[in-house]
């Protein structure tokens with residue numbers, strides 16, 4: 043059986059990107075092109091390097107930052123030959139399609155470049171998928187943002203490590219309490235190292251995490267799934283009178299129920315389609 047590692051990348055939690063050079067996460071900007079892409083690629087390469095110590099046949103990468111635009115954040119030409127990318131139109135997060143392209147039983151999953159959810163303290167660029175308009179997204183009473191959506195799409199796979207902003211680990215641990223958490227920046231302590239410094243930290247952290255794979259848990263969630271999404275102040279839901287799923291709307295809150303996580307996350311996109319901005 044092919045040993046396949048799933049690697050899910052975002053960018054707000056990348057090494058070396060802080061408030062003073064935030065433009066580096068703005069997809070398409072000059073700083074993104076000159077610095078941001080290289081920094082994220084460095085974090086991803088550190089994971090690839092660690093994977094080399096083990097017999098990983100393939101790393102399947104999803105580059106989800108600024109999904110909806112075809113241009114990758116990670117500089118693919120710099121990656122080793124065993125890295126392949128998920129194929130979705132304009133890198134959109136079609137989680138069922140993403141899950142379907144991976145092995146039935148991947149070796150494990152790692153998240154990198156990760157940021158905290160909206161509302162977390164001492165966090166670099168915290169948000170939940172897109173804030174505003176999304177204030178919170180809950181499934182079975184757990185606040186999930188990008189980490190939650192990505193990992194829960196891989197139920198049955200071991201969650202090996204989360205790499206990113208120190209405040210992002212809270213969500214990762216709620217998904218899987220034994221996940222290895224590797225910090226590349228910490229707003230609470232003001233620790234803001236460059237990628238050259240975090241490269242070794244990530245590499246060694248991932249080596250240790252994979253070594254301890256027997257202690258890692260399979261990602262799981264109970265079913266059915268109960269979702270709720272709340273909006274920030276300037277937004278409201280404007281649903282059609284009839285909609286073809288089990289759910290309800292108030293002005294700022296949507297709830298829906300699904301038999302499993304995949305279907306619930308797919309419905310999230312339809313629920314999201316009813317969000318409108320208040321006119322002032």
Ligand SMILES: [Zn+2]
Nearest residue numbers: 052053054107
């Ligand atoms: Zn992002």
